Amino acid sequence: MHDLTATGEPALADDQICIEVSAFLKEGTLTLTKDGRxxxxxxxxxxxxxxxxxxxxxxxxxxxxxxxxxxxVELAVDLRNDTFDGPRAELPDPIWEVVALAATSAGDIGITYSHP
Structure with missing residues (x-):
């Protein structure tokens, strides 16, 4: 388990029914890799x-x-499967840990989320 911490406030987007949650990650808790770097x-x-x-x-x-x-660097990952009805199966656990962390911080505005 990674020792992740984050700060930020959820924001409602007007163009669709969605919530975007911003999280500032504690340095050293996670490493991103792109093109071998x-x-x-x-x-x-x-x-x-x-x-x-x-x-x-x-x-x-x-x-x-x-x-x-x-x-x-900026990385974007689609989290839903190709039929858009569930999570993408092949993603590594640390991505889901960040998602769960964001969902926890958005819980007080009514979001319910279940870790895949």
């Missing part, structure tokens, strides 16, 4: 969409990070 994540934005009568679904996560040389 490692980056320290700084920020994650998780978008949840309303699933009708069921729980909210995690739709997308966007992460921003920096390499040791100061190079910045």
């Amino acid at each position: 490692n980056f320290l994540p700084i920020h994650a934005l998780v978008k949840f969409v309303f699933a009708g009568d069921g729980p909210w679904l995690a739709d997308e996560i966007k992460s921003a990070g920096k390499a040791s040389d100061g190079t910045s």
Whole structure:
């Protein structure tokens, strides 16, 4: 288990029924890898969409990070499967841990979310 912490406030988007939760990640708790280079994540934005009568679904996560040389990177990952009715199965656990962390911080505005 990663020792993740975050701060931020959920924001409602007007163009669709979704909640975007911003999380600032504690340095050293996670590493992003892109094209064989490692980056320290700084920020994650998780978008949840309303699933009708069921729980909210995690739709997308966007992460921003920096390499040791100061190079910045942004990564975006689609979280729903190709039929858009559930989570994408092949994603690594740390992504879902960040999503669960974001969902916890959005719980007080009525979001219900179940970790896949």
